[in-house]
Amino acid sequence: MTDVVAIFAQVEAAVSAALAQVLPAELAGTDPVVRRSDRADFQANGALAVAKKAGVPAHAVATDVAQELWSSGFKTLCSGPGFLNITVPDGVVWSAVAARLTDARLGVAARRAGERVVIDYSAPNVAKEMHVGHLRSSVIGDALVRVLSHLGADVVRQNHIGDWGTQFGMLIQYLDEHPDASWKGQGAETMSALDVLYKAARVEFEANPAFADRSRSRVVALQSGDEATVAVWRDLVAESERAFEAIYARLGILLDDGDFDGESRYNDALPGIVEELVAKGVATESDGAVVTFTEGVLNPDGDPVPLIVRKKDGGFGYGATDLATIRLRVEEYKADRILYVVDARQALHFKMVFDTARQAGWLPESVHAQHVPFGTVLGKDGRPFKTRSGKTVRLADLLDDAENAVRAVLEAREHDFTPDELSVVVHVAGTAAIKYADLSNTRTKDYVFDVDQMVATTGNTGVYLQYAHARVASILRKAGDAVGHLDATLPAHAAEKDLALTLDAFDATLRDVAETLEPHRLCGYLYDVATAFTRFYEACPVLKADSPAERANRLALCDLTRRTLATGLDLLGIAAPERL
RNA sequence: GCGCCCGUAGCUCAGUGGAUAGAGCGUCUGCCUCCGGAGCAGAAGGUCGUAGGUUCGAAUCCUAUCGGGCGCACCA
Known part of the structure; x- marks a missing residue:
């Protein structure tokens, strides 16, 4: 504390x-x-x-x-x-700087201690490549994980991957009928190969009724635990998870193999969910499906909109799975707060899921379940981001684009990096550019994906903040002094005071982010810190200060600035290199 | 039709009911024998979509309205 x-x-x-x-x-x-x-x-x-x-x-x-x-x-x-x-008074300012300087937490209180938060985010699909649609959930969810954890909350990450469903019958059947189709063990290309096979299977499914029938039988085989079928399914899941982890590692996302919480995990619970809803009178039959209703939710004809928990064909809707996650997270994980970092277009779905869970008594008033919605990533045409040929954009390609853009920026400047150092910097700055661009916009708004703007070295960008950090780090390196002794009797320059007062707001900013679940507030704050620092830097020589005492005070401000930027960027999931 | 999100500088966006609405980009003017100029100082640029209301005080809260996006039965 x-x-x-x-x-x-x-x-x-x-x-x-x-x-x-x-x-x-x-x-x-x-x-x-x-x-x-x-x-x-x-x-x-x-x-x-x-x-x-x-x-x-x-x-x-x-x-x-x-x-x-x-x-x-x-x-x-x-x-x-x-x-x-x-x-x-200046003395109060310097005393606060001194106190914060010796505090590893930079004045940030662990005010969320004792609170257990389950965060559901990222959620890619097995046998499909991660694409732009997974970017925001992954990046925003991860930032929230980091901030809440830093404030002392006991955070449980849950990656609700799509690892179950009728589409696997189709894919497994296709693989069975095309033993020559290779996809395994191709490293980074494994997922693209699978993605191609998946699409081929879908084409076949739609064009060939006999294949469609065999696929449906294969679903039954999978669900009833047929050994050969399950073995292929396990392979698909394992390979996919490896690919997801590779992307997370590249992007600096905390999710790992312990966080997978796929749909298949809930499979056995679904019949019970439906039975209990019916028994409690929460769900009713409608058109052969089992559904629940939420008061006031109507379709264009003025009829109530159902949440489908069991489909007419006996399969389960994703409403059923989402209800099952709530029950597990309340009963097993003892969550105080459950967050779903999911596209804003799912708002109605979550409203109905939460309402149904409350009606069923699975979500007590003491547990706060919340959909954390985010806007869509748009292309420059203002439409949801697609490639020129209209396909979804792979996450890996987005990262490549950002890294290439950073490389171009660096190569246009003087630098003394070795090729190895350069590739590290390109990676670190490229991911920072993408993540920061995503996090710095108001969460609920759509934003336009613009690589050139993201890697800009000026303005409110990740690269600019990394640069600001590297510059402070450079001063501290050159100084070589032990930072620590302050003279609280010295007068404070206006720029020193402004910087100190800006640094003072770190705790309040993080509290605000944890309450609103809006990481862009932290981005704006760090940008404020960086600009307050550059004004200070212009006005107040550090290494060439007039007296040793003044130098010590200014070095203290540099040290606090550096640590605040580094900690803040880390809470956004962004690295803060010493050199850039 | 109902519901959710969004309309703020030419563009991209901030803005917990407080005084003169702020940044970045772009435009214009200054500042490099000086710690990393990826910078700093300044100028120009605004009916905060519109109209009412609440308030000592509204970009912010309420109502209506216009414009844009999205969602609303068996895909997840």
Whole structure:
């Protein structure tokens, strides 16, 4: 646990205390409404908000609060109708820097300790290559895993891969009839080979009724545990998982073989799910299918929209599987919070799944289940991102594109990297470009995939932040001093103070991200840190400071900046190299 | 028809009910004997889709409306 009290929290506490002094007891808990300000270090607007309730002019409340704040050491001026402009003494700023400097957690409290969060994300399909549609779930889900874990939550990752269903009957039958078709053991190409075979099987399935019949029989064989069929299925799953793990490793996604939670795992539970829903009167039969309804959800004809748990043919809908995941996650994993990082277009589905689970009593009020929706990745034409020929874009190709673009940028500049170093940098910056571009947009909005913009070295990009980090690291390397001793009696330059106050907000930012599940807030914060640092860097020489004490204070700011950027980027799943 | 998401600078986007709405790109003007110029300082550029309402105060909350995207029975 951190012992650092943020300057912001100190100011907030002081204003609260002052308000309590000035206001009648029943208004003691009023929000002090403290914000950063361009007119002072902070502004507090709490007086304005409560003046009416207190029956006193806002200006009078503000004046009295200002008086109190002076006595607790904050230079405070009233302005306008009752704004308080608060200036923090330089000594307080330096003391906070000193405290944070010795804290491995940089002032971030483990405020989510004791909370168990299950996060369902990524979810690729067996026998298919990962494509652009898996990018956002994987990247956003992973960032949320990292942030929540860092705040002390007990996070359980779940990768709900599509490893079951009628399509495997088709594929296995096709493989059986084409023993010459090779796909195994081709390394990175295994999945493309499988993908091709899968498509060929589908064509055959649609064109050849006899093959379709044999495929259906093969589904039955798979479901009833026929040894030869199951063996092929296991091969398909194992090879696919290896391929997924390779992509995760390349992208820097935490998911690994312990996180697979495929649909097949729930297969045995599905009949029970349906029976119980029917027995509890939650589900009813409709058109031969077993379905549930959610109040107020209607189709264009004005009829209720069903959630199909069992299809007319006896197969299970994915509603059934999703219900099964909830039950397991509540009962076995003891989740306090269950997150589904899934495309926004699934919103209605999840609304109905959660509603059904509540009706069935599988999702108690104490457990918070939440769909974490995200927008679509678009091409430059504003339509969902496809290749020129209209096919889905492979994730591996996206990464190649980004790395090639980074390589082009680097080669256009002077650098002294060896070829090996260069390929490392290209990889690190290329993945940063893609991930940061995805994370820095408001989660729920669509965004346009634009490689050139992503690898831009200016503006709010991953590469720019990595550069900012490398530059601070360079200063610290050159200094060689042990960072640690601060002189809190030195005056703080405006740029030093601004940087310190920006660094001060790290804890609040992460808390905000954990509450809203919006990683773009962390991106915006890190960009603020980087720009505050460059202003400081322009205005305040570090290695050539006027005195050893000034140099030490500035090195401390550099050290905190570097660690805050590195930690923040890491929480986004992005590497922070020492050189770039 | 109902529901969800989105309309903010020429473009791409930030913006927890607070004062004069901010960045980046692009355009224009300055700044390199100086720690990494992938930078900094400044200028220009806005009916925050529109109209009402709540509020001391609205880009932000509420209602209506216009525009765009998406979803709504057996694919997952």
